[in-house]
Amino acid sequence: MRVLREWWSSDIDYAWVANYHRTHAYLRSAPYFISAACFLLAVKTVADLVTARDAGLGASGWVFAVATVVSIALGLMWGRGHFLSRTWSLRFVIIGDVIIAAVLFALPPSQIVVISAALLVTVGNYANAFHGVRVFVCHEAWAIGVAGLLFLRLVTTTSVEVSAAVSTLVTVLVVLFAASSLNHLFFTALRDDAARAFYDQLTGLRNRRGLLVDVESMLRSARLAPADGATVVSAVCLDLDAFKSVNDRFGHTIGDDVLRSAAARIGRVSFDAVSARIGGEEFLVVVAGDESRGPAVARALLHAIHRDDDATPISASIGVASLPLSQARGDTAVMLNSLLDRADAAMYQAKRQGGNRVSVADPGTDGVGGRRQEGLSL
Template sequence: MNSLREWWALPVDYGWNVAFARSQQALEITKILIGLWCWLFGAAAAIGLVVPGLAEGSLGTAALWFTVATTVPVGVAWWVGGWPSWQMSIAFVFYADVVLAAVVLTIGVPTTVLPTAALFTVIGSYVVGFHGPKLLTAHYGFALVTTAVLYGSALVAEPELRLLATVYLVILILVMFSAPLIVHTFMMMLRRDATGAFYDPLTGLQNRRGFDAAIGNLRLRPGSATGMTAVVMDIDNFKAVNDRYGHLQGDAVIRLAASRILDVFPAPAITVRLGGEEFAIIALDDRDSVVASAEVLRIRLCNAT
């Protein structure tokens, strides 16, 4: 139970997940693959419209036509648009879940269609990559309910094939729940450690590694096209503080300086501790505004007690 609570409480930063994938040059290929998946699903729905007996009812036909009509523009949006915001990403998962459920619950013979519920795993792979335990639980809870309804329909419609339907159900449970949940748990733990590798533990500012990654993605940040200004600062006579008052007081000075930097230069500015008492700031603003803010920072540091 403790492990389950720890998994549920794991922190999730969607923006950081996206930035990390971008820094590893994985974001563009992911967009292409998701767009391609949308089109393949739409193509499968189009084929389903002409397969005899698969979409005989009006609900099944409507679900397939809706899938064909919507997956094309959604796939185009993934290919030509930017990466979705957190809200749009959740909306995409909701859309994919509902469309898939509508299709599998309204077409064909339930026993024949039951294995196609494994496609929920494809959607789950996206959730595993960019979201946290709560959305993953919601997604697989919805998938489980859909699969249960489909399995029940198969038992009612074709009781003579109940053993086959049960075999399909067992395979679906293994495919849909075993590997994704294990992979998600390990990915969350690795992601937590990776996040720490990009930040200075003393100040919470980015470290040199995080700074290099942020600079590599700077052109993709909102406002970067309007201009940016770099500020470099260090603390005079910092060694004397350590020598006279000890390293604990020196650490307190470093933390205070970092706090003032974050107050004056909040996100989306990039703030970094380069090492020791040296800091750097990349502000997405014009030179005059940044110089004025830097002067405010200098005064606040001088007045700090």
């Protein structure tokens, strides 16, 4: 029961899944494959329209016309190569389920129509990849219900042998239920493992890989947001002062506690930014905003990290480097590494000044000169 409760309560961060796809060359092409599937569905619907007219079911022609237009519209939408918002992604699942079912019920009853209910597996695979267990279960219930109703219509309105109809239904249910469910469990496990691979296991903050994915997402959102052209991207590099002495004096268990405590405080201060642990006692926070945002976050971190009432008080040296958003183009990893190098150099400048202070790199400077320091006295 515990496993079932965990499974049912599990959720998927749609934005993370979409960003994960964007960072992989072959997964990045997923929108085009989905677009192609939509166009193929439109072609099938036109063929079904011909079948329906040959059977003398002209009154249902509007169903095929609407399904064809909707399929083409969805294909054009995905053909732009962009992932949908979470809301539109859910609508895509619902629309796909509805138009496939509507076309199947508009066709004259036959074993082929019952087998065609297996087309709903394509929607289920999408729901499985991008949405949580509740969406998947709702889709599965819909798909099995559609197959069951098509089966009942077949056996009650045609002269087909019941054994043949049952065999057809079971075949469809195997595809809809067994294959989709196994696929769901497999992908859920893979997705959970992939998500954990983006986070530091000790502190719960992002690791370097997760940092890159979320910074790309942050930059994308910043570029889409209305701005006056003054938006900058700031890297805030933070290194705990004299952390080695904490391990030497109190042991690594206490050292790990200090790292977890520092990470929690960093997360609270930078809740709307991207924060990561990038080394032993080194952290990085990336923010987007005006030119004062980076230094403001750095000062807030400086005050948050050090507390006199801690069992093992610790301080930090912090370096800040910024780059105009308009220049943050090209490869995000290259841009981020360049920004990190400048912030890291500024952080070491703060450390040489005695630690527990902020050093802000002047825009465009790569050396340690041309920086201003802000500090607190212990």
